[in-house]
Amino acid sequence: ENVLTQSPGTLSLSPGERATLSCRASQSVSSSFLAWYQQKPGQAPRLLIYGASSRATGIPDRFSGSGSGTDFTLTISRLEPEDFAVYYCQQYGSSPYTFGPGTKVDIK
Amino acid sequence: EVQLVESGGGLVNPGGSLRLSCAASGFTFSNAWLSWVRQAPGKGPEWVGRIRSKADGGTTDYAAPVKGRFTISRDDSKNTLYLQMNSLKTEDTAVYYCTHYIYSSGWKWGQGTLVTVSS
Numbered sequence: 001e002n003v004l005t006q007s008p009g010t011l012s013l014s015p016g017e018r019a020t021l022s023c024r025a026s027q028s029v030s031s032s033f034l035a036w037y038q039q040k041p042g043q044a045p046r047l048l049i050y051g052a053s054s055r056a057t058g059i060p061d062r063f064s065g066s067g068s069g070t071d072f073t074l075t076i077s078r079l080e081p082e083d084f085a086v087y088y089c090q091q092y093g094s095s096p097y098t099f100g101p102g103t104k105v106d107i108k
Numbered sequence: 109e110v111q112l113v114e115s116g117g118g119l120v121n122p123g124g125s126l127r128l129s130c131a132a133s134g135f136t137f138s139n140a141w142l143s144w145v146r147q148a149p150g151k152g153p154e155w156v157g158r159i160r161s162k163a164d165g166g167t168t169d170y171a172a173p174v175k176g177r178f179t180i181s182r183d184d185s186k187n188t189l190y191l192q193m194n195s196l197k198t199e200d201t202a203v204y205y206c207t208h209y210i211y212s213s214g215w216k217w218g219q220g221t222l223v224t225v226s227s
Binding site: 047086 | 213
């Protein structure tokens with residue numbers, strides 16, 4: 001099983017700052033099949049990035065994904081008030097597909 | 109537009125059974141590989157399992173916690189995905205989502221259906 005580790009667990013930042021979230025896999029992720037989701041309380045996860053770097057439909061360009069192999073990054077260039085949430089990565093290159101434990105981005 | 113609509117959730121006793129359905133539209137269902145994902149209260153998402161298209165063998169894979177208790181199946185004539193859950197445990201309490209991956213646009217999720225396992 002490809003285990004995903006996310007860091008940091010919590011990121012405390014102010015609106016307008018840059019957020020850098022890390023997702024590390026225990027094995028190489030095949031074909032960069034790595035997705036990022038945002039989740040707010042009471043809502044379903046919202047797809048932000050798929051294929052490691054492709055933005056999903058309707059996602060603002062302040063969100064960007066990068067990386068390959070075992071190391072991936074989600075960057076939010078300038079935090080807006082609505083960006084404070086929990087972020088999960090997911091690999092779907094090999095079964096079982098796995099999710100990371102999440103990074104909470106909260107207001108400093 | 110891709111739509112995935114889950115149904116069948118509810119309250120069930122430990123040891124009981126429940127079958128979830130996912131009605132799909134907006135894509136060629138028979139060609140699709142489909143997955144179930146769940147999220148327990150206060151926890152992150154957890155992949156449950158997937159089923160391949162019949163052209164790719166129609167076989168299934170499961171996560172370790174549900175293997176041997178859950179069965180994924182499909183009815184291509186009805187564009188419907190199923191999740192049969194047996195020997196339910198309290199730790200199976202979660203919102204269950206039907207998901208589908210499209211290479212050009214990523215993962216699509218349904219709205220989810222809540223399963224509560226409690227006496």
